[in-house]
Amino acid sequence: MLIPTDEKELADAISSAKGPLSIRGGNTRGFAADGTPLATTGLSGISLYEPGALTLVAAAGTPIDDIQDALAAEGQRLPFEPIDHRPILNSQGTPTIGGVVAANVSGPRRIQAGACRDSLIGVRFVDGQGTIIKNGGRVMKNVTGYDLVKLMAGSYGTLGVISEVAFKVLPAASSAACVLIEGLTDANAIKAMSRALGSPFDVSGAAHVPVGLDGTPVTMIRLEGFEKSVQYRANELKNILDEFGDINIELDPANVAKGWAWVRDATPFVGTNGDIWRISVKPSDAPELVAKIAPQSHLYDWGGGLIWVEVASGTDVRAAMRNIQGHTTRIRGDGHAPKFHPEAPLLAKINRELRQKFDPRGILNPSLMG
Amino acid sequence: MEMPIPNADILAKKSRLVERLLQVLPNEAVIHSENETKVYECDGLTAYRCPPLCAVLPASTEEVAAVLKICHEMNVPVVPRGSGTSLAGGALPTADSVILGVARMSEVLETDYENRFVRVQTGRTNLSVTGAVEEDGFFYAPDPSSQLACAIAGNIAMNSGGAHCLKYGVTTNNLMGVRMVMMDGSVVDIGGAHLDASGLDLLGVICGSEGQLGVVTEATLRILHKPEGARPVLMGFDSNEVAGACVSDIIKAGVLPVAIEFMDRPVIEATEAFAGAGYPDCEALLIVEVEGSDQEIDDQLDLICSIAERHNPVELRQSKSADESARIWLGRKSAFGAMGQINDYMCLDGTIPVSELPHVLRRIGELSDQYGLKVGNVFHAGDGNMHPLILFDANKEGDLELCEAMGADILRLCVEVGGCLTGEHGVGVEKRDLMFDQFTATDLEAQMVVKDVFDPKWLLNPSKVFPLSASEERMAS
Numbered sequence A: 001m002l003i004p005t006d007e008k009e010l011a012d013a014i015s016s017a018k019g020p021l022s023i024r025g026g027n028t029r030g031f032a033a034d035g036t037p038l039a040t041t042g043l044s045g046i047s048l049y050e051p052g053a054l055t056l057v058a059a060a061g062t063p064i065d066d067i068q069d070a071l072a073a074e075g076q077r078l079p080f081e082p083i084d085h086r087p088i089l090n091s092q093g094t095p096t097i098g099g100v101v102a103a104n105v106s107g108p109r110r111i112q113a114g115a116c117r118d119s120l121i122g123v124r125f126v127d128g129q130g131t132i133i134k135n136g137g138r139v140m141k142n143v144t145g146y147d148l149v150k151l152m153a154g155s156y157g158t159l160g161v162i163s164e165v166a167f168k169v170l171p172a173a174s175s176a177a178c179v180l181i182e183g184l185t186d187a188n189a190i191k192a193m194s195r196a197l198g199s200p201f202d203v204s205g206a207a208h209v210p211v212g213l214d215g216t217p218v219t220m221i222r223l224e225g226f227e228k229s230v231q232y233r234a235n236e237l238k239n240i241l242d243e244f245g246d247i248n249i250e251l252d253p254a255n256v257a258k259g260w261a262w263v264r265d266a267t268p269f270v271g272t273n274g275d276i277w278r279i280s281v282k283p284s285d286a287p288e289l290v291a292k293i294a295p296q297s298h299l300y301d302w303g304g305g306l307i308w309v310e311v312a313s314g315t316d317v318r319a320a321m322r323n324i325q326g327h328t329t330r331i332r333g334d335g336h337a338p339k340f341h342p343e344a345p346l347l348a349k350i351n352r353e354l355r356q357k358f359d360p361r362g363i364l365n366p367s368l369m370g
Numbered sequence B: 001m002e003m004p005i006p007n008a009d010i011l012a013k014k015s016r017l018v019e020r021l022l023q024v025l026p027n028e029a030v031i032h033s034e035n036e037t038k039v040y041e042c043d044g045l046t047a048y049r050c051p052p053l054c055a056v057l058p059a060s061t062e063e064v065a066a067v068l069k070i071c072h073e074m075n076v077p078v079v080p081r082g083s084g085t086s087l088a089g090g091a092l093p094t095a096d097s098v099i100l101g102v103a104r105m106s107e108v109l110e111t112d113y114e115n116r117f118v119r120v121q122t123g124r125t126n127l128s129v130t131g132a133v134e135e136d137g138f139f140y141a142p143d144p145s146s147q148l149a150c151a152i153a154g155n156i157a158m159n160s161g162g163a164h165c166l167k168y169g170v171t172t173n174n175l176m177g178v179r180m181v182m183m184d185g186s187v188v189d190i191g192g193a194h195l196d197a198s199g200l201d202l203l204g205v206i207c208g209s210e211g212q213l214g215v216v217t218e219a220t221l222r223i224l225h226k227p228e229g230a231r232p233v234l235m236g237f238d239s240n241e242v243a244g245a246c247v248s249d250i251i252k253a254g255v256l257p258v259a260i261e262f263m264d265r266p267v268i269e270a271t272e273a274f275a276g277a278g279y280p281d282c283e284a285l286l287i288v289e290v291e292g293s294d295q296e297i298d299d300q301l302d303l304i305c306s307i308a309e310r311h312n313p314v315e316l317r318q319s320k321s322a323d324e325s326a327r328i329w330l331g332r333k334s335a336f337g338a339m340g341q342i343n344d345y346m347c348l349d350g351t352i353p354v355s356e357l358p359h360v361l362r363r364i365g366e367l368s369d370q371y372g373l374k375v376g377n378v379f380h381a382g383d384g385n386m387h388p389l390i391l392f393d394a395n396k397e398g399d400l401e402l403c404e405a406m407g408a409d410i411l412r413l414c415v416e417v418g419g420c421l422t423g424e425h426g427v428g429v430e431k432r433d434l435m436f437d438q439f440t441a442t443d444l445e446a447q448m449v450v451k452d453v454f455d456p457k458w459l460l461n462p463s464k465v466f467p468l469s470a471s472e473e474r475m476a477s
């Protein structure tokens, strides 16, 4: 395994590579390709953190926990609430910030605060030839040149190995509440979440659990902010959602946090053995799609825009997605179907050509993305 | 500013080009007589002008595709244009190029409140996107000050921001999908009503690519429900340093205002003379706006005021009504006009780390003395996006050049302290030749290979963004 300890060594490791490299941070997310392992864990540490400017810069191999701890000490956080893949994948290791970026890992707050790529304001990376490239920077508004920062987020190491990342961070909410509706069908749950998300009350999480801890369905809507404001908005939401059913408001911060960590980490699928797929669609398309897939179990996040499904191993859920706009990624399981959603021909061509430009030898996580 | 010499071969085939364009577009959509093409000779950066070879105004994606196909076959450069409000010369034509304006494509194609998006043709103006949904309580968040005029097309190309982007983000954070015509006439759909399209984030790189990767004809935009209300507080301070420290303390306290606007003395004085908003006589002024219910607003403003008190403000005026809010915003909203009353001005757009604010303002003051040109600063303080307005006299020989030199120095200063050349206006031609101050040749090469993929012949909006010395080889071949 190659473990460079600075950016220069990383560049050398890549330029002198003779064959495919399998790029990884902590290797917790199940996206390892074939090839000589190259880990970024030797590039570690927060190099700049200015709470008053809401900006943080860190080396790619920095453990995500270190970053979250540093932010928490100043009452701030990463806005996009990255999932920890270890429980559902049963993987070991320490997740890194570079891995989060490379996989554009975004959790429940995606619907309010954006995806990982929306908070990312700068990157440094090494392309497939060993060239060090910088894009973006440490300021949160920047339109100088093309936005390769976004291109790198979610490129799964196929365009370059990220060595440094810069983020716009946000104040952590001092208080949170969860509005809970019991017993909804999937279709009604989506309607309720849509109404909440279409309200002025600044919802920061909307999930539906078809089989809750006590066996009945529960719809969860999160509010965050200052205590009085959270309580006010929770009550307002209760009023506008009244017709949907019995509504409870959870105000205990520990319970709210626990509930959303449970959703974030797709906990219903921990310890099961089917394949897991993550599907992104327009929320109103979600219930019908789920009915078509008929999964063993499922979970809606992002107001229904994100569906987690578990199916018998080897099942290709994409067959059900014909005529539905969206895409799906296999998170767990092997099967014949590609991990990532096949692109329309012209888009596939653009993707392929971009990868060729950045990695002409095709050595960075080859064939991971297509 | 230097532009390449127009290609004589292209100039020579104008009549053949026009003939072919007329085969795919109605007569009134092809503008080729010299007195009419003049309308398109510049954008919001009026210092540079050059009428195009001709201009076309297609009415559909199919017509855009037909035009691009012809231009691609004939090797004629194309400059996409929305409303022409770019302050960076992004839509500046060259004499051998076709202006492709999307102004006639302004329909709303789909409105979906349940899934919270609208799909529009990109010639639609920014404000009229909100206009189409506001009766139902919704709005489109990015709000450039030019929103009455500028089109979604230009917003996407420049990744435009606005006063409220501290909370809602800029265009790229609110754009879910596009339909785009590539230079060879093929049409691609990227993203859509679902979140985070599959594959590489092409949407992310198209947004902000200044019309160099394709012509965007349709956009899927995220819409939000309007907040219950919004009100600002106005605060005046004795020095820029103190105002800067106050901004930082507000952010550190965990409040996230929707806007934090900063004005310095020259701008305060100019707006007072122009609009008479009743601003205090002070060195620096902040307008901080928050949103929510009445009670939520009061609570947040109380907290913000208590932070401001620690910095001994010379004035602290918390709005209690829509009327008072309008008065607080009046001066800020007329700032550009007010400066324009004094003289011509050049508006810069560098961004700096917020912590560098006092230092940068001091250095700008020194540069102002050194060059003998007055500068006013009015900007989005929460995100460090500066807008120094340099006053000059366009009719005075050498003043524009002096102003440009000073502007370049200020932008270099922004880069030096860890910031960038442009926060929301784009590079265009204006900042093109400063790109080497921010990027190395390899950094720029990595951007140019993206253009190679989308537009291998480099026909779309050439001579912009990249220094000519960096792109000339590609443009020649």
Ligand SMILES: Cc1cc2nc3c(=O)[nH]c(=O)nc-3n(C[C@H](O)[C@H](O)[C@H](O)COP(=O)(O)OP(=O)(O)OC[C@H]3O[C@@H](n4cnc5c(N)ncnc54)[C@H](O)[C@@H]3O)c2cc1C
Binding pocket: B043, B044, B079, B080, B081, B082, B083, B084, B085, B086, B087, B089, B090, B091, B102, B122, B143, B144, B145, B146, B149, B150, B151, B152, B153, B154, B155, B156, B157, B158, B159, B160, B161, B162, B163, B210, B211, B212, B214, B215, B216, B217, B336, B424, B425, B426, B461
């Ligand atoms: C008074 C004033 C205030 C302003 N305030 C702000 C502000 O607050 N925030 C801000 O960000 N900007 C601001 N601007 C700058 C400007 O309004 C923005 O850059 C705006 O987005 C430009 O839109 P437009 O439709 O006028 O684009 P144009 O000026 O027509 O074109 C801009 C760029 O977009 C490209 N383009 C146009 N259409 C397409 C298309 N269909 N496909 C691909 N590329 C295309 C052009 O080639 C060009 O590079 C201001 C300008 C003025 C004059």
